[in-house]
Amino acid sequence: MIVITVFWGSTFLIVHLAMKHSGPAFFVGIRFIAAGLMTLLFFHRAMRGLTAKELWGGTAIGLMLCLGYGLQTHGLQTITSSQSAFITALYVPIVPLLQWAVLGRPPRLMSWVGVGLAFTGLILLAGPEAGSLSMSPGEIATVISAVAIAGEIILIGRFANEVDSRRITIVQLLSCGVFSLLAMPLIGESVPEFSWVWLIAALGLGLASAVIQLTMNWAQKVVSPTRATVIYAGEPVWGGVFGRLAGDRLPALALVGAALIVAGVIASELQPKKPMKEERE
Template sequence: MSFSRYAFSVKPQEALLILITLFWGGTFLAVQYAVSLSGPFFFVGLRFATAALAVALLSLNVLRGITWLEVKAGVVIGVAIALGYSLQTWGLQFIPSSKSAFITAMYVPLVPLLQWLCLGRLPGLMSCMGIALGFTGLLLLAGPEDHLLALGKGEIITLASALAIAAEIILISAWAGKVNVRRVTVVQLLTASLVAFFAMIPTGEFVPPLSGGLLWVALGLGIFSAIIQVVMNWAQRSVSPTRATVIYTGEPVWAGVFGRLAGERLPLLALLGGALIVLGVLVSELKLKKHNASLPTPDAEEKP
């Protein structure tokens, strides 16, 4: 047996995940604007309350059949979502959006590790190569002027958010196919909203003045968050956590693009990092196929 050919294919589910990373990358600037008008936990709570309401209104006909498994799955995943987004939003008060995008993307190497520890699933060879390329690209995309990643308060908070996001992806995959997508999404979003609002109490955060700018950003990101969670819950039924994670590494690339449009200028090293991330996504989509070197027999067939 020998490896002699590569096949490249993208599932519709994977194409949708790639698309949401484009929009996802643009949210960093929007969130950074929002935290200039509100505390991080109130904004995240308002954002996900809007998202939960949007999905609930579109799911009234199926909510009556909700099961205990869907409630449990939604609550657990919702807590991970709240931690991931709240910590990331909190961290954006102390560091630039480009550095936040890089540190958040640390969940790339964390997902396969958690997948192995929690689910016992080892990633494939091509996925590992894609993750290695993606992670190397992320190190370059960080664009630090002194080539060092100094972990201050904002960096540590954002790094904790990356761990929560990695857990979210693993949990979604663990329950994918066992729950109704719309019902579990409503529970996830509602839980994330409540956890964020309750987090205001121990942190001493107050309700800010409800300006038009804050409400519009919360509404827009809330609707987008609803779309993201529905797509993730649906797509990860057939897309492995490792493959989904490498696709998500496109997020900081798009964040860099939107940052440039907003006036940021990425150095050459960061552009190289972005290229490596895209290459990592493509490599992860390659599938090695085996061929029998001898003449085929009636029972012989090509195996992936």
């Protein structure tokens, strides 16, 4: 799982470079269709048992994937890979807020602490000048993408115990790709000129997406969700590291903001231990 966070962190820089040769909807479409086909290649026999719930559940998750990755990729056209990595991490503290709004489950105290830290970090990280309240269109798109990713997580949790993970993963990957390509005429995006940059990046990230999804499904059978989320908090850190190596230079306040977002991610998943007396009862 730690290795996965390294892969995740590197994808922000790769997508940032690919956006110089392709539009976001086309790139996301090719990337996820490639991921779905690669996964289908290994688990095609399992698809014989596809159920209606897996089909529409996977399609709903795929729509959230499309919105999440599409908006994130759109944002990477105008903001650095480091900024994108840390802003995207907001999906973790957003999850309990969405659960409250959709499922009526009020957030725990530590969830509120995480939201507060993450929001403060966002203010310091966002804007042309760190510490300002203004946000660029790319940053706004990335914040919205974090909300969509949080919605994806809630939907996955809704269907997790009622579906075959292999089949629903294939459906969500393929539907994400199809939704992205269908969105191209709606947003006025045309097919880009051929470039080995976007092709290799899309196929490479497609393979990475397939491996990451399968590894997560396997690893989280033995790793608790809380511990997994704390491990995943390394994703924006690696994104910042790769961005730094590529030349990103965030101001000091922006670095403080990035650290607060990571702290908010971790805090939102911490569960205070109950007193021994309560545990015995």
